[in-house]
Amino acid sequence: MRDVEPNQxxxxxxxxxxxxxxxxxxxxxxxxxxxxGAMRNRHIPLE
Ligand SMILES: [Zn+2]
Structure with missing residues (x-):
């Protein structure tokens, strides 16, 4: 899980x-x- 960063x-x-x-x-x-269509958050890198 990734926490949301403070400035976001x-x-x-x-x-x-x-x-x-x-x-x-x-x-x-x-x-x-x-x-x-389905949306994805561009700030989450796909690794
Ligand atoms: Zn679309």
Whole structure:
């Protein structure tokens, strides 16, 4: 588990898995507003 960093209480970029749309939001969006696809937080590295 990763703790949320102290300075991250503002907008974070989320990227759509399906179409690559970038959404800035304070809270994780459930779905892409464009295509309804799953969103992922771009600040979490995929290792
Ligand atoms: Zn999308």
């Amino acid at each position: 209480d503002r907008e974070t970029a989320y990227e759509c898995f399906e179409c690559g749309n970038i959404v800035l939001a304070a809270d994780s969006p459930d779905k892409c507003p464009d295509c309804g």
